[in-house]
Amino acid sequence: xxxxxxxxxxxxxxxxxxxxxxxxxxxxxxxxxxxxxxxxxxxxxxxxxxxxxxxxxxxxxxxxxxxxxxxxxxxxxxxxxxxxxxxxxxxxxxxxxxxxxxxxxxxxxxxxxxxxxxxxxxxxxxxxxxxxxxxxxxxxxxxxxxxxxxxxxxxxxxxxxxxxxxxxxxxxxxxxxxxxxxxxxxxxxxxxxxx
Amino acid sequence: xxxxxxxxxxxxxxxxxxxxxxxxxxxxxxxxxxxxxxxxxxxxxxxxxxxxxxxxxxxxxxxxxxxxxxxxxxxxxxxxxxxxxxxxxxxxxxxxxxxxxxxxxxxxxxxxxxxxxxxxxxxxxxxxxxxxxxxxxxxxxxxxxxxxxxxxxxxxxxxxxxxxxxxxxx
Numbered sequence: 001x002x003x004x005x006x007x008x009x010x011x012x013x014x015x016x017x018x019x020x021x022x023x024x025x026x027x028x029x030x031x032x033x034x035x036x037x038x039x040x041x042x043x044x045x046x047x048x049x050x051x052x053x054x055x056x057x058x059x060x061x062x063x064x065x066x067x068x069x070x071x072x073x074x075x076x077x078x079x080x081x082x083x084x085x086x087x088x089x090x091x092x093x094x095x096x097x098x099x100x101x102x103x104x105x106x107x108x109x110x111x112x113x114x115x116x117x118x119x120x121x122x123x124x125x126x127x128x129x130x131x132x133x134x135x136x137x138x139x140x141x142x143x144x145x146x147x148x149x150x151x152x153x154x155x156x157x158x159x160x161x162x163x164x165x166x167x168x169x170x171x172x173x174x175x176x177x178x179x180x181x182x183x184x185x186x187x188x189x190x191x192x193x194x195x
Numbered sequence: 196x197x198x199x200x201x202x203x204x205x206x207x208x209x210x211x212x213x214x215x216x217x218x219x220x221x222x223x224x225x226x227x228x229x230x231x232x233x234x235x236x237x238x239x240x241x242x243x244x245x246x247x248x249x250x251x252x253x254x255x256x257x258x259x260x261x262x263x264x265x266x267x268x269x270x271x272x273x274x275x276x277x278x279x280x281x282x283x284x285x286x287x288x289x290x291x292x293x294x295x296x297x298x299x300x301x302x303x304x305x306x307x308x309x310x311x312x313x314x315x316x317x318x319x320x321x322x323x324x325x326x327x328x329x330x331x332x333x334x335x336x337x338x339x340x341x342x343x344x345x346x347x348x349x350x351x352x353x354x355x356x357x358x359x360x361x362x363x364x365x
Contacts, residue, residue, distance in 0.1 A: 040260070046283025049253030052245070053284065056257020056265070059218065059241065080246025084254075088243060180288055184260055193262035 001159045002137035004098060008032050010141050014148055018065035018094075019057060019187065023050045024105070025069045025098060027175035037190040042180050044105075048077030051095060055085050058093040058152075061191065065092050065148070072099040072119060072157075073111050079122065082155075086127030091151035095123075100162040108164035123155035135159035202331050202356065204230035207295070208237060210338040214293075217263040218243055220251040224270035224297040248273030249280035252351075255292045256284040267294040271315040271355075281322060281351065291345040293338070296326075298355045303330070319353055326353035 005028040012032050019038050022029035026041035033039050040057075054068035075081070075097060085093065101114040111117075120131035131154065132147065134140040140158060147154060165172060178186070188195060207230055211219070219234055220243045221227075234240050245251045248269045255265040269277070274296050285292055300309020307313055319326050325344060327337040338354055345352040 042288070044283075045256075045287045046249075046253070046279045048249065049256075049280055049284050052250040052253035053257040053260075055243075056218075056220075056254040056259075056263075057261045058257075059243070060258045060261025060263040078247060078250050081250050084243065084245050084250065184288065187260065188262065191262070 021068040023069040051081045058090040067094045082126035093152040095155045097157045104162045119157040131155040133157040206335045214342040218265040221268035249277040252280040253284040256290045259290045270297040285351045289349040293341045295354045330357040
């Protein structure tokens with residue numbers, strides 16, 4: 001297992017001009033990213049939808065890489081999205097999965113069959129042409145540029161250290177620096193999409 | 196039964212094209228197979244099949260964020276399954292998306308007994324989502340009204356497809 005923030009620092013060196021949907025890693029990513037206009041730190045609009053949102057964006061903007069940091073709890077809510085992504089096969093979609101084996105934002109309860117699910121195998125079984133699994137940051141760092149250099153869709157499952165939160169949601173520090181509306185507005189401006 | 200009494204799939208497709216739909220995010224329902232065949236043959240449309248209706252709203256949100264014009268095509272049963280996704284991804288991100296919802300179980304005559312139908316409008320009302328009933332070709336302009344309203348209000352708008360005449364089943 002490795003720390004999400006450490007991984008994101010390495011990832012940032014390779015993101016280029018990709019659109020990044022940081023998902024639950026947003027609270028780290030907003031302090032690391034050097035291209036905020038191309039980021040979509042939406043937090044968690046509704047659990048289970050990050051990968052499908054990324055698919056829609058990737059299909060809408062095929063000229064641009066779209067990178068999503070999904071989470072295993074989210075993915076388990078809608079595993080069927082893997083089949084949809086595989087069928088659409090967007091070559092610009094890079095699906096990273098943060099697997100901390102628990103629901104960290106609700107206190108760290110384990111996800112179903114925590115620790116025994118091979119998400120890379122499920123992705124391949126759903127039709128992803130490529131899928132990887134990493135539990136050591138050094139291995140990911142060595143392979144990252146090669147993964148991003150080849151076409152998607154690809155799933156990259158990563159074992160990350162849980163960052164368990166126990167405080168009531170209303171008392172947690174808000175990490176977002178922009179409203180969701182502003183985030184979408186900024187992306188559209190950066191991509192030249194009419195409002 | 197006259198042609199006017201049917202909602203022909205060709206009419207629905209024409210409305211989609213008229214309103215610049217680029218992607219159809221959908222899950223089959225019992226009323227839409229002929230429409231599916233037409234959409235599949237239409238080069239201006241990309242069909243995105245989802246496995247649960249909730250995934251349709253997040254996918255549609257991504258498409259809209261990227262500047263495209265999606266439509267969500269699902270059944271009322273699936274609409275109810277989609278509640279949290281509809282809340283967070285469509286309403287929460289101000290996505291101007293039209294959803295065509297098969298109104299399974301609804302009937303204009305007699306008593307509607309199927310709970311899929313009896314809860315449909317209550318569900319939409321609970322979410323504050325406006326809707327238009329479309330039963331036949333004469334109602335088709337309501338589809339364009341839904342698109343205009345979605346764009347103007349930057350909210351999802353529903354079109355309920357009343358299937359009394361089984362126009363999609365031929």
